[in-house]
Amino acid sequence: MSWSVDVTPLIDWRLIAALAVAAAIVSVIGLIRQMPGAWLRALAAALLVLALLDPALKQEDREILPGVVAIVIDTSASQTLGERAAETAAARADLEARLARLRGFEPRWIEVGSAGTDGTELFSALERGLADVPSERISGVVLITDGQVHDIPERREQLGFDAPVHALVTGNREEIDRRLVVHASPRFGIVGQDQPITFRLEDFGPVAAASPRRAQVTISRDGDPVSTMSVTVGENVTVPVEIAHGGRNIVELEAEALPGELTLLNNRAVVTVAGIRDNLRVLLVSGEPHAGERTWRNILKSDAAVDLVHFTILRPPEKQDGTPISQLSLIAFPTRELFSVKIDEFDLIIFDRYQSRGVLPVLYYDNIARYVANGGAVLVAAGPEYAEQGSLFRTPLGPVLPAVPTGSIVEQPYRAALSEAGGRHPITRDLVNGGEEPTWSRWFRLVDATVEGGETLMTGPDGRPLLVVDREGQGRVALMLSDHAWLWARGYEGGGPYIPLLRRLAHWLMKETDLEEEALTATGRGDELMIERRTMSESVPPALVETPAGETVEVGLTEVEPGLWRGETPIRDLGIYRIANGDLTTLASIGPDNPREFAEVRSDTEQLAPLARATGGGVFRIAERGSVSLPRVLPMHAATSLHGSDWIGLKTSEASVLRGVRALPLLAGLAGLVLLLAALTAAWYREGR
Template sequence: MTGTVILDPLVPTWLLAAVGALALLLVAFAIWRRLAGWWLRGLAAIALLAAIANPSLQREERDALSDIVLAVVDQSASQRIGDRSEQTAAALASLEAEVDRLENTELRVVPLGDAEGDGGTLLMTALSEALAEEPQARVAGIFLLTDGRLHDAGRAPDGFPAPLHAVLSGRDGDWDRRLVLKNAPAFGILGEPVTLTLRIEDQGAAPEAETVPLTIAIDGDTPMSFDVPLNEDMELPVTLPHGGMNVLQFATPVLDSELTGRNNAAVLQINGVRDRLRVLLVSGEPHPGERTWRNLLKSDSSVDLVHFTILRPPEKQDGVPVDELSLIAFPTRELFLEKIDEFDLIIFDRYKRRGILPAIYLDNIRSYVETGGAVLVAAGPDFASADSLYRSPLGEMLPGAPTARVYEEGFMPLLSALGQRHPVTEGLETAEGENAPGWGRWFRQIEVEALPRSQVLMTGIDDRPLLMLDRYGEGRVALMASDQIWLWNRGFESGGPQLELLRRLAHWMMKEPQLEEEALWVEPNGQTMRVVRRSLSETVGDVTVTHPDGSETVLSLEEVSPGRFETIWEAPEMGLYRLTDGELDSVIALGPSAPAEFEQTIASGEELAPFVEGTRGGVVSMEDGAMDVRQVREGRPAAGRGWLGITPSGAYLTADITITPLLPAWLFLLLAAGLVIGAWLREGRR
C-alpha cells in the first residue's frame, strides 16, 4: 500500500492564488510596520489557505505484475544446419531455467519458421509483432536465439523497451563453400551466347585451395566437368541448345567438413527464344490468297519476311524490252544457293515449275530440309498438273502425291481423328466458334494420296487429305491441298481460325517444344507442379518423379482433352526434380536458384550488433554453455563476462484507492483563529 497527498481546492485555482497573494502582501505590510506578531499572522494565513486547498491523503492498494522476458527462437532453414537445432534447444532450456529462478518473472517464447517463398529469416518482423502483443512497461528483457542471419533489418522496432541480447548458434571452426550465379537472364536468343557470371567462394574457417571442380549439366544430360578458380568471378558463355525452357544446373562437390551442401549447387532456367523468324515466301502467281500469307507474316514483329511473286514467267513474250520493265529479277542463285541456310521457313504458294528454279536449286532445297530446314507447300491447281512441284526433286520429301484431280465444289474443312489430338490443330473447333460447322466453306481441293509416313490433320471432300505433315531427315514438311484458306481470312460464311492454324503450323515447323506431338513438361506454381504429357496415343504411362534427395514418386495422369494428359502434384520441398515416363524426360527447378537462407551460413552477430549496443545488451555464443541471467537497474550495463541482464519493470495493477482528508476543516479554522489571537495578544503587550 502507498499513500500520497493530493489537493482538492474549495474555490477555483486562480482565486486561491489571488487569496495567497493578498495574504503575502498583508504579511509583508506587517513586517514593514514592524509588528511583533507578523510571523503569527503569516502562519494563520497559511492555515487558512491550507483549509481552502482541502488537502487529502490518497492510499492505493497495488498488486505487483510479473516481468516479461521475450525469447524469439529462430527455427528457419539455416538453423537446421549441423547441430544448430540441438544447440538452440539447449540454450532455450537454459534460459527457461534462469527465468524460473527469478521471482515474479515469466518467459514468452516466439518461434520463427521459414518465410513464405524465399523471404529468408524475418527476425525483426517476428520481434515487432511479439512486442506489439505485450505491454511495453512489463517487458524486462529480449533474447534472440539465432545464427544472426536476418533479411529484414529495416523492419526493426523504433525502440526497444528492455535490454536486447543475441544468443548465437554455430561454432568457431565452421566453414562453408557457396556457388553464386550473377547476371542470370530470364531468356536468351537461340544461337547467341548468354554470358553468366559465376563465383565459388569459401566462408568461415575454410581450408586453403586455389581451384575447385565444377560440373555443368543442361536439361539433366551428362554433366561437363571443369576446374575453376576459387573466390574469383568468372565469365561463362552459354549457348542454349533449343527453344523453350532450358534448365542449367551448376554444382561443386560437397566436402565432409562443410556446414551444408544446399548452396553448392545452383539451378538456372533460361527460356530460349528466336531472335527473328526468317521466312521466304515464293508466290507462283498473283491470286486472292497471296495477301493472306503476306498479312499473316507481316503482322508478327518477330518475322523477317522476304516475299517474291512471279509476275512475268520466262515463257511470256509480249515484245516489251526487258530494260523497260519495272520488275525485280528473281535472285534465284542468291536465295537458293548462297543464302538458303539463313531462312527458317520456305513457303511455296501456288508455285509450279516454269524453269525459273532449275532442278539443282530444287535439290538444294531438299538438302536444306534434310539438314533441319522447313518447307510449306500451299497447293493450287498447278500442283495436280505436269508442272507440279511433286514432279521435281522436292517430290521425295512431300507428304502427299497428287492424283491429277482437282475438285471445284464447296466443302467444310474438318479435323481428322489424329488432328483432334495433334498440337497443331487440337482445339481449333472452338477457336472461332462453338463447333466446326461454324467454319466457312472452301471451294477448291487438290486430290492427293497421303503417304504412309505422313500425318493427316485435316480432311475435306469425302474425307480426302487436306492438311498433311511429315518429317524429312532433320527437317519438317507440310502440304496444304488447297489454296482457299484466304476465304476464312475474308470472313466468308463466318470465316474460320486461319490465323491460329497458320501460326501453330509455322511454329511446329520451327520445332517449338510447345507444339511437339510427344512432349512431357511441367508448369510450376510455387511448390505445386502441373505435370503435362502430350501424346498422339490413346493412353500414356505413369511418370516417375525423382526428388532432389534421390527419392522417387510415381504419378498417374488423366486425359483432360484429346491428346493431353495432366496431374497436379504438391512437391515436398524446393529443388531440382527430374521426370520421366520411360520415353521422355523433363527437368524442372522449384524455388529460387540459390535460397536466401543459404547465402550466408556462418553464424555472426554483425547485423544485430547495432541493435544490441543501443540497449546496452550483449552478444554471446551458445557454444559458451549455459546462460546466467541477472537483474540490473535500468540504465546500467545489461551484459558482462558470462552473464546477461534484464531490468525489472516494477509494473503493478491498482486494486483499490482510498481518499481521506488530511485534517478536518474546523481544525484548520481553529488553528488559524488561535494564531490570529496570539498575534493580537503579542502586539497588544508591546
C-alpha cells in the same frame, strides 16, 4: 499498493493564488507589527486556502506486470544443416526450463522460417511478434540462430525498445564449406549466340589455408549438362554459354563437393537468361497469282519478328508471248542464291500453290529436302496443282511431305473441323472454345490425299485430311490441302480464325517453344508451384518434383483441357525445383536465382555482435564441444552491460496496471470545517483579551 496526495481545486486556481497572496501579505504585516492573534489569523487563512485546494490522500492498488522476454527461434533452411536442428531444440528446452524458474517474466516464443523470403529475417518477425507489447514491458530478446541473419538493424534505436538483445549461436568454428559465387551474368541474349558468365569458387574453414586447390565445375542448361571444366579455387573464371532457345534459359553451375562440407546447395549457382530470337527469316514462293495469294504475305508481314522474302511466279517458262524478260520482273528469280547458297539462312520456306514447271532445277529440291532433314522447315499450301503432274510430291522433295495426293480434287462446300489430334495440338487446340462445333465459313475445295506420316490436325468433307504436320529428321513440314483459307481472311460467311491458325502453324514450324506439343513447364504462382504438361497422349504419369532441399514429391496431374494437364504443389523453399514427367524434365527457379539463405551457411557470431553490444547483450556459442551449454539467465534492475562470460541478464519490468483507487479528503467535510472554525474562534478570543 502506493500512497500519494492529490489536489483538486474547488475554484479556479488563479483565484486561490490571489487569495493566498493577499492572506500572506496581511499575515506578514500582522506578524511584523506583533499584532495580537496574528499567527492565528495566518493559520486560519492557510486552512482556508488549503480547503479550497481540496487535498486528498490517495491510495492506488497497482499490479506489477511481468516483463516480456522474446525468444526468437531460427527455423530457416540453414538451421537444418549439421547438428543445428538438434542444438536448437536442446537450447529451447533448456531456456524454457530456466525462464519458468524466474518470477516476473513472460516468455514469448517466435519461430521464424525462410519460406517465401530471400534469407532469414528474424527482426522483422520480432517486430511483428512484439507489436502488441508496450516497449517498457520488454525485458529482453534471445535469438537462437546460426548467426546468418539478413535484416539486422544498423542502429539500436531501430528496435523500438530499450532492452538487451542476446544471441545463442548454433554450429561451430571448424565448419567446412564451399560456395560458388556468380559475379557477372547477362539478363538477355540472342538465341544461337554465346553469352559470358563470370564466377568464382570460395572455400571456407580449415581447408581455406591450404595451397591453391582445383575443382571440377559442371555447366548445365535447362537441366542438361553442357560442359565440365577445371577451375582454381579463389580465381574469377569466365565461361561462354550458348543461348539455345527463346524464353528462359536456366544455366546452372555446379562445383564438386568438399569432403565434410556443410551443404552442397551453395555449390550450385543459377543464372536465368532470357533468350531473344533474332528476326526469323521466311521465304515465301507463290506459284501463280490467285485469290488468296496475299493471305500468307499479309500474315507474315504483320509479324514484327519475321523478315519476309516473297517471290511470285507471274509467268511459267512454257508460256512464251514475246514479252521481254526485263518487262516481266524487277529482278530475275535468284534460284541458286536462295536454294543453294543461302538456303540455310531461312527459318521457313513456304510454297503457296507452287508446282514444278522447271523454274527450280531438280537439284534444288534435293537441297530443300536436306535443308529439312538438317533442321529447316517447309510449308506447302496446296491447290489443285498438288494433284497434277507438276505436284511437288513428284519431285525429290516428295519423301519429306506427309501426304500422298490421290489425283482427285473434292469440289464441294464443307466446314473445316478439328481432328482428335487437332483438339490436343497447340496449333489448333483452342481454335474452338470448349469443344463446340465450329461456326467457321465454308470452304469449297480440297485436294484428296493419303496421310503416310505425322498428325492430321484438321479435316474436310468425309473426314479427309486438310492440315497435316510432321517432323522429318531435325526439321518440320506441314501440308495444307486447300487454297481456300483466304475465304476466312475476306470474312466470307463470318470468316474464321485464320490469323491464329496460320501464325501458329508458321511458328510451330520454326520451333517456337510455346507451341511444342510435347512439353513440360513449371512456374511459381504465389506460394504454389504450377506444373503444366502438354502432350498428345490421353494420359500422363504423376510428375516427380525435387525440391531445393533434396526431397522428392509426387504431384498428380489433371487434364484441364484436351492435350493440357496441370498440377500444383506448395512452395516451401526458394531455389531450383527439378520436375520430371515421363521422358521430359524441366527446371523452375523460384525466388532469386541464388537465395541469400544459402549464399553463406557457416555459423557466425560477428554479424550480431555490434547490435548485441549496443543493447548491452551478448553473443554466445552454445555447442562448442559437442554438447549444448547455455549461459545462466539472471534478472537485473538496471545496468549498462547485461551479460557476462557465462550469464545473460534480463531487465525486470516496472510496468504496472491500476486495479483500484481510494481517496481520503483531508480538509473537506466536518473535519475541515472544525479546524477552520477552531482557528477563527481562537483568533477572535485572542483579540478580545
